[in-house]
Amino acid sequence: MTTIYVADTGVFVRCGGPDNEKFRRLRRALQQADASLRIPQRVYEELGGDPAAEAYPSGNIPYPDGFEEGWIVVADELDYTNALVSTVMDDTRRFVANETGRDEDRIEKADTALVGLAAQLLDTGEADSVVLLTTDKPAGKAAETILGDHGFAGQIGYRYASEEYLETITAAEFQVDDS
Amino acid sequence: MAKSPPRSEQGPLHQLETIADLFETPPLARIYAHVLQHGAVTVSDLVEALDVPQGTAYDYVQKLETAALIEKVSDQRPYEYDAEPLSLTLSTDGETRTVTPALIAAVARRDDDDDVDVFVDRHGLDGLATALDYAFEYVDGSVNHRITARELDISPLEAEIILQALEPVAETYDTSE
Secondary structure, three states: OEEEEEEOHHHHHHOOOOOOHHHHHHHHHHHHHOOOEEEOHHHHHHHHOOHHHHHOHHHOOOHHHHHHHOOEEEOOOOOOOOHHHHHHHHHHHHHHHHHHOOOHHHOOHHHHHHHHHHHHHHHOOOOOEEEEEEOOHHHHHHHHHHHHHHHHOOOEEEEEOOHHHHHOOOHHHOOOEOO | OOOOOOOOOOOHHHHHHHHHHHHHOHHHHHHHHHHHHHOOEOHHHHHHHHOOOHHHHHHHHHHHHHOOOOEEOOOOOOOOEEOOOOOEEEEEOOEEEEEOHHHHHHHHHHHOOHHHHHHHHHHHHHHHHHHHHHHHHHHHOOOOHHHHHHHHOOOHHHHHHHHHHHHHHHHHOOOOO
């Protein structure tokens, strides 16, 4: 049983700030569990995409250290030719639009990258189960509902990356391989 | 003859002036927000809970009391103070904004959360008030930082930073529960 942990932008924002205490705690938890966080390309772009955000204490996130140390990994590009990935992302767009009371054309396909990546990891067999760490509640809910409908119930879960969750996280949260 | 006793010695325009002071003085907003949330409280309670100098606490309490934003609810020393939630709607050229306890609490956070302070420097108090509306939705799960970013014309990273910074205010003042 291989479990892959996929992290969203909100996880790293929550870990930002001057002392980066939560960042260090997250690193320790992952390293002790010999686990890593997979981030979609989209999240990578969001984290590095706004130099103006450096004015914020929480915009000061040492996430590049995670790449060097190997506990944050940028995921492969999404394979839109994979029918499941494409379908799940379209379904997620509709789900998020409905959940947020927005028109569907206001939701970009890239917004659904987190769920698309989970679909890809499960469909290719790279992961037996996927856990999403996110503050995007509509996407988290979409992942559980839609991937559940596609036969992955019990193989997909989402954790809301709250302050408390990251303040208390330990290696026990990351069970990479149960076999 | 119609009787209309004033709510305070100074009247509603003085109250408006004090509300404007709340926006400009985060420590004053902190005291008001604390009384709103935890009243009835004494000045000593405020000093202890907010870690402000006693003299400042007394001055601010007096200022808020004079403007009738808070009132004495005990007859004996140490006096206890409490506040009625305010709701003030301002309209200018087609734009309407309601000043709520949650907004005052968001302003108060400038004092202990630099993310909020930077956001107000960049986007003003109206920007903060709009972001707070989104923070309520974010807590309810009816918006995410990506949609917020697009609708407020800021980056997804900046959106996530301010939504997280305002999350405690939105949770405290959530009216949907």
